[in-house]
Amino acid sequence: MVSNVLYHCPCLSASSVPPPPHLESSAYSFHPLHTLFFCEECDAVRCNRCVSVEVSGYYCPNCLFEVPSASVRAEKNRCARNCFMCPNCRNTLSVVPSDPPDAGDGRLSAPISTVGEPPFFLYCNHCRWDSSEVGITFEKPTGLAAQLQKLEDYAPESLEFDRLKEHFEPILPAASAALARDIPGVAKYTPHARSGRPSGKDRSANKDEMPEYKSRLDINHASTYGSGGGDVDVELMRRLEDVSEIASLEQRWNYSWSTSLETRDLKPLRIPLHSKRSKRCPACTHILIKPEQKAQSVRYKIKLVAANYLPAITVALPHQIEMLGHISAEAAKRSTKAPVDDDKDTRGGLQAGKTYPFHMSLTNPLYDPIQVRLSVQRMHVAAAVSSGEGGTIDKARRPPFAISIPTTPFSVAPFAEAWEYEDDEEMFGLDDDELEARLSGREKEPKPRSKTVGILEKRANVTVVGGEVALGKEARGEVKFNMLVAYTYRSDDPAPSEGHDISPSKKAALETKTFAFYTVVDLGNIIPKEEARIDPYDV
Amino acid sequence: MEPPIYYSRAEFIETDTGNKVSRRATIAGPQNIILGGKTIISSGAIIRGDLRRSGPGHAVVISLGRYCVVVGDYVHIGAASVVEAATIGNYVEIGKNCIIGKFTIIKDCAKIADNTVIPPNTVIPALSLFSGSPGHFTEDLPESTQDIVEVQTKQHYARFQPLDRDLVRSSLYYVPYNSHLLVSLPLPMNLLPVNPVTPQQCRNLLLGAASSLQSTL
Incomplete structure (x- = not known):
């Protein structure tokens, strides 16, 4: 898929605000979710660039x-x-x-050992x-x-x-x-x-x-x-x-x-030896990754990866999905042996001057429901203004697109093992009553108006929200924007320093925690107008 | 969020355990093959269960799936790859157009990039990415590889739907279009293909060998 979401690790910079995604250097501070770690002590995301590494075995x-x-x-x-x-x-x-010595009679002699x-x-x-x-x-x-x-x-x-x-x-x-x-x-x-x-x-x-x-x-x-x-x-x-x-x-x-x-x-x-490594948080030196001693074991004694803490976000453009589905269906109908070609994204590309909806699905890895609030970082404008003196070249660099995403908080249901094996929607609704009431209350609202921006679908621990991107007429380059994701969850276990016997009022204060992180959403390349006209005939 | 991959219902045979086997796949020696369930064998795939150790008796040559002998769970083999490995662990990903040499041992969670040639007798350690010709260790894979591969293979099975949109369940394996899963026997040195230069050349060699074998059978 051309569109993807990368997560920000603030390890290299003093400020927690990530660099604008159009800078080449920004690539260094964004990582795929599955390569990140999470330090429970510091309550922070860590990446392979900032963790300290120790060899645990050769x-x-x-x-x-x-x-x-x-x-x-x-x-x-x-x-x-x-x-x-x-x-x-x-x-x-x-x-x-x-080779065994030649016996001279043209036959291979029996091996000695x-x-x-x-x-x-x-x-x-x-x-x-x-x-x-x-x-x-x-x-x-x-x-x-x-x-x-x-x-x-x-x-x-x-x-x-x-x-x-x-x-x-x-x-x-x-x-x-x-x-x-x-x-x-x-x-x-x-x-x-x-x-x-x-x-x-x-x-x-x-x-x-x-x-x-x-x-x-x-x-x-x-x-x-x-x-x-x-x-x-x-x-x-x-x-x-x-x-x-x-x-x-x-x-x-x-x-x-x-x-x-x-x-x-x-x-x-x-042959040079390889090593198994354990990884520590650079700030508090708590262990994030500790592999099992056995060299070929893929298990870990300690494994604090960000995927178990942060909601996983995937992004897709529905018109692309639909098109790919059509291609695949047609191939199946014709029973042609040829698989779907790789050059499919030219037809499902983003064309300048048009507006496209996009879907973001958030998957909750926690056993508690979370409230998520998304906001687009208004970075491009500031960056463009500051470099505005540059003149005409900088004008072209201004964000040629506008993003609209739902700004009201929405909930994502907790992760439950049972859902892994149930594909039916019937399972949905067996959740605790309080959450259910909240969910349905919110869901009734957006459903009738079939709009593109808002909550589109909820199932198991996944919520799909819709957004929209409006491309300018002269737009070119990549559609990339920074998005701040803040989520609130109920933390069951109070901080260890507090002790166990806390008064109920204190407990209530501890119950919700908010964690915010930045992501960069890449929706793919814009096909400039003139090219877009030629492309369909090329394919 | 991924688009579904449709297939025509007439082409595939679906078993009770969720295996989907194309009628266009060539399967030799089926009595020696075990499918563990939720395995997809795409059209054009050639699976050679007949290449077994000589001698009397019944031998399981290829076993895909949960009760693995040869190929582990959650394994994805890319299109047009020729696999002659001795063992393949769980959660292994093999890319497109790969040649995996004889007696290769692939450990858990290893990944082989597209267009890689792995020479015979290679050992691929756990959690490593191999690429190139001959295949070399390129980098360590992230700690969460196992989870990622599990999700990907399950998703793939779920995406692989009949055209009339049946409800399908999660996935395990996928042996796709035009791939050749051969599990090899010890062959004398002189039968080894001569110096595999490109994947294409090597593939042609093996295809030639396979077809000549098939015609004699």
Whole structure:
């Protein structure tokens, strides 16, 4: 669908008012509802940009083995088992045995063992690369990483890295102490607490006092190892017949500076580990997401997602829905095999100078009824006025459309599990009497006048409201507007600090809570007048 | 809010458990296939239950639905995709025009983007998005993926209505137009398709193989 609704997370700005949706930068503060979190303590929406993230476990994405964090560091964040990546195409490599020796009589001899014939080598199922090309073969098909260990340990880059580590060891405690101070959660992983060194003294060892580092190898001679330019590379290029003989940047990215330029020298890579992460609220450090320990489990011990707190809003243009329905119905009648094409939105598009109704459906995830009040943010006008000095260009940028939506509060019935399985409308009406009375009282009013703006439909925990968008004659661009959604709900549990024995009067005051959040509603692109005339014949 | 997808009543067979199977779908070896209920098999789909391990006896090759052996609940497979995975978890989304190689293991809540080629023997961990050719890990999916996929697949089933507008209920699976759900057997190396370059090429290869198999059966 072209039309969508995104939710605002105020994390990046000081003001809670979102930027106008026509600014390019506004995209960064609006997110789909299902990617947002909700902190109960702060009573605020949090997004992936603002939560603080902690690693709760590591696993290999190929063998799915959970790696204890102690060995993660020792293995340099890569899988230390049998998992390798193709250096050519990044596919997973598989271990294959050599062909059995030819008996000479033209028949294949029976395999000697079930695992196959040594030497074993790594083979890519996608690009057909194999590790015997670079002289890597194995005696047995298990523990490959251990068999390669020696090769890796004496590689010039790992020796250099060890030397660097050694060099920076003395100033590491101070640096990690500073890091632990600045970034919450780091302290857990740094071993400096155990070293027991007084960190006050170390802090004085700032960057200037660092002894100069002397590399193991002279960088100028790096070309002898295959890179760093020089005559060797020039000579190589001169003899080049095929571009693919030179490894691309992406293929060499994971290696050090001293690798060869040539594709045929690429070595298999150990697969980098993935992590499961828990997420905390940046303000109060309460946990928002805590995954289960098991790597492949998709359950969470703690999961505070915004979808369980904020009403879900979807928006649709009825004339588009109708048109798509027609296309699908016609296809079914003709029994053509062709599915509905993707270029359907050209016919159901928004044409300049016309007025379109649109539907917004609000779904209540709470077990209590909510009262919702919608209002369009009058941001465009202000933005246009402030930039009005710009002249004619800015005039075109003024909102070329007017939005009307119902401004009176309306209710959305509570979520009940039973409704998930009942499609009949009969279920509606079995709600508690008080709410029902209110609902029907309000519903009687708008129904007879079949207007487009107002409450259109109520079923289960969904309320559909209608709005209208009037497009200007010269309108172009996207129809996008910010909408403030404020909802009031009854909160059953009083704040924990208040204690349990509160007087009834106090309880009544606690009973309703209001939460407001901003959304941006995108109704899709406007088809300018001249194009609109041509389009129907194109389709 | 999504528009309904209509089908003609004459074309589809509906079972008591809500499965909707197109008469235009090619289903081989139906005795080896279990549908778990509320499964849609669209016209043009080819489901190969006959590609089973050799040997005597009865074997369930493909099981879609609640009592899953091969394909889990709430799985959506896009149009014109060729799937030869060993196992597919619950809440998995596979896009259009994908090639899923043999013995691929797809864990719960994984998603494969449109036009992806997953080479054989790949493991796709839970809650990850794979895309490209060959398919690579692209990003982690949000924590609420399971809920989203559940809602989407149920909605899809509800939208899939006969033309005379019957009341239909929520959904589980959808094997759409022109897709090929093959569950593979261990094949010798020399039978593997040669270096799949584009999805289209690979598809043609597999279609050729499938039709030659069909003619011999």
